[in-house]
Amino acid sequence: MTNNKIFPAFLWMAIALLGAAALGGIALNRGESINALWFVTAALCVYAIAYRFYAAWIAASVLIIDPTRATPAERLNNGHDYMPTNRWIVFGHHFAAIAGPGPLVGPTLAAQFGYLPGTLWILIGAVLGGCVQDMVTLFFSMRRNGKSLGQMARDELGAIGGIAALIATLLIMIILIAVLGLVVVNAMKHSPWATSTVAATIPIAMLVGLYMRNIRPGRVLEGSLLGIILLLLAVAGGGWIDHQPGLRELFDHPGLPLAWAVIGYGFAAAILPVWLLLAPRDYLSTYMKLGTVILLALAIVWMQPHVKMPALTQFVDGSGPIFGGKLFPFVFITIACGAISGFHALIASGTTPKLLSNERDIRMIGYGGMALESFVAIMAMVAATVLDPGVFFAINSPAGMVGKEAADAVAKISSWGFPITVEQMSLLAQQMGEATLFARTGGAPSLAVGMASIFGSAFGQGMLSMWYHFAIMFEAIFILTTLDAGTRVGRFMLQDMLGNIWPKLGETSWYPSVLLTSGMVVAAWGYFLYIGVIDPNGGINILWPLFGISNQILAAIALCVATGILVKSGKLKHAWITGLPLTWLTLITSTAVWEKLTSNDVRVGFFAAANDLAAKLATGILPPEKAAVAPTLILNQRLDAVLAIFFVCLLWLIVLDMLRICVRHLNNKPVPPLSEIPHEVTRLEEAWQRD
């Protein structure tokens, strides 16, 4: 071995040893708090090794990336959507598109099992599952001129695959929007500061939209800077409003009116022109998101906070207060984004493949982009677990679980072995500028408290309430972007489907159709949001697992498409790279749905909960306010059961269809042909060299 080979070998050995030591430290630590820097170290070493060896091997030996091949961006260059772009710029676009609120909320909820299961799943799931899914989907879409996942499923597997992908995408969108809406509602509930700040983001976005359209057309950076300054002022202004009697009451609302406001907002945003609200809001939320994530990473490295949550809690047995269900399979369902998220396959088969200037960039953008998102999930896990476990459970446990009164809640949480007092919670609420922090479910408030405490210790304790509301605003602004954008995409998909029945409905600019289909999409997610708000168990308990299941079923569909293509390309012996995560996802989603249907635990089983409530209603032991909503809740539990069955049938349908295609191919029977675009030599590099 020569000298220039020995040094890298030693370097990678050192990284492997450091990573193993950090992971070992995290896994074996018991009874004492542990420095969060170990989490960061373990994560970075795992990503580095996986990226250097596994991703490089996939690129070179499985996908056989060809740097001399012209990409669609080069061949179809039209100056806007197809355009060869610098890889760092594509990385930025891709990361901004895939990183949403999911990796922040999922790990926060899964922290009820302790820090260890979630952390391990985030790391292992990402490097073996999520990153691979993103990378191969990006590659296959790029080799097909940037075709969408649905089109690839139809071309490569057949009509069944295509329809399954379409329906799964629409349904996941509806559940995703409902659950994110619920997270925002819970963050604004009885908080004039949070509500007024979130409300202010709407006119601010519109002002920025007008600026970019009329005052200084297309000057995106100027408009964004103006918007960010106004957003920061809105956070401070919310604090001022909170102290003005007469004014604060205007923004002090319980969950239900806030849910109606979010539903109304969603409808308005879907039918307004994009330049007025959606586009400018997205600019602001992207900068906020990137800025805050970088700030959080710096603060964690600088402050090195201690993780106080135990490695494992007793709730691995399924009795957890935040959501019911055992560690297996529910930790894998709860953390979808951050480990493996099917939604990414939609981005990786959308804009990104049309921008790549060279196939070489696939590894960095597909694999690297997901590794970075997984790192965001690790930071969310740190932010949730640096809180005192008692505080964490007090914020995240719904009133239906621990009782409505503060004294009951602290007694119950303390009895679990996580001591907490009413005084401690009141002081914390006061520091954060909130009336109460009990039962603020959904993950956003506890993440905000965690972030505020990390930022507070890094940049000054006096600003805790400001940091808290900054964090809430930051989460709300990009949740609302997802809500706007998701409703709009749902509308397009619905119009596309209805257009098959009556072509007029398929015209995306025909206003009656726009109103009708937007209304249908909003009504669908609005229904789940409404139920989530009136459910005394907090709604998150039902909606988040349903979201996780649907997101991972979408991932399974993407992995089916990829596995099918690998087998059809004669790469059967390497098909395990997608087959392995696919098997795991099929196992966990099927088990989760099975438990959701058959469990006798009313907090897990849909039918158990429906029957239990129906029996209580029949005997008349429910108090009148609960009896009034009971029939709706019973109906909803049954509907959720039907939905879960539907999801798992969809999954098995496409898995079996993929296996059928593979078996036919291996037996030399006709299958849909590979739709890869033929090889064409790139001229970009020589053009660049000439320049």
Next chain:
Amino acid sequence: MAKRLNVLLLRGWHALRELSGDNAYELYLKHHASCRTDTPALSRKDFFLRQQQQKWNGIKRCC
């Protein structure tokens, strides 16, 4: 030293402009000129509106 810092800052500024889409119109004009078509180029405002409309027709943001 100062020169190198200047180059670095300028590069960062260009990256920021490209990442945000601030220079999208200039890129479009450059592409339009290289195509040698007879149709006149869109104005900055029309280009911006068309671009926004196209951008949000598909799935652009994830969970």
